[in-house]
Amino acid sequence: MSEFGGRRSQAQRDAVTVEIGYALCSAAFVAAVLFGAVAGPAFALGLSAGTRGTLVGLGATAAGVLFVARVVSVLVRFGQREAAGDEAAQPSQPGRTSPDS
Numbered sequence: 001m002s003e004f005g006g007r008r009s010q011a012q013r014d015a016v017t018v019e020i021g022y023a024l025c026s027a028a029f030v031a032a033v034l035f036g037a038v039a040g041p042a043f044a045l046g047l048s049a050g051t052r053g054t055l056v057g058l059g060a061t062a063a064g065v066l067f068v069a070r071v072v073s074v075l076v077r078f079g080q081r082e083a084a085g086d087e088a089a090q091p092s093q094p095g096r097t098s099p100d101s
Contacts, residue, residue, distance in 0.1 A: 012082075020075070023070070023078075024071060027066075027067045027070035027074070030070055034063050038058055038063075039055050039060075042056060
């Protein structure tokens with residue numbers, strides 16, 4: 001059921017599916033980059049086991065938090081675009097930025 005009680009079209013269901021996939025993939029990429037940036041130096045610099053464990057733990061925690069934040073932000077933004085309607089999401093004439101173009 002859609003927000004207003006009607007049924008969603010196949011295109012709307014497909015759009016939701018694509019947006020969820022994008023949110024998960026982009027969040028995984030950003031989280032992996034952050035984890036690598038935080039934990040990578042621990043392995044590259046040959047730090048002690050305690051320091052390495054701390055950096056890996058911090059990297060994993062930060063990556064997990066960032067993953068969730070990214071997924072939520074992408075899906076909330078998509079929900080706001082959906083609520084505003086398709087007219088607000090895309091220009092009426094692709095390639096044109098204003099009526100004066």
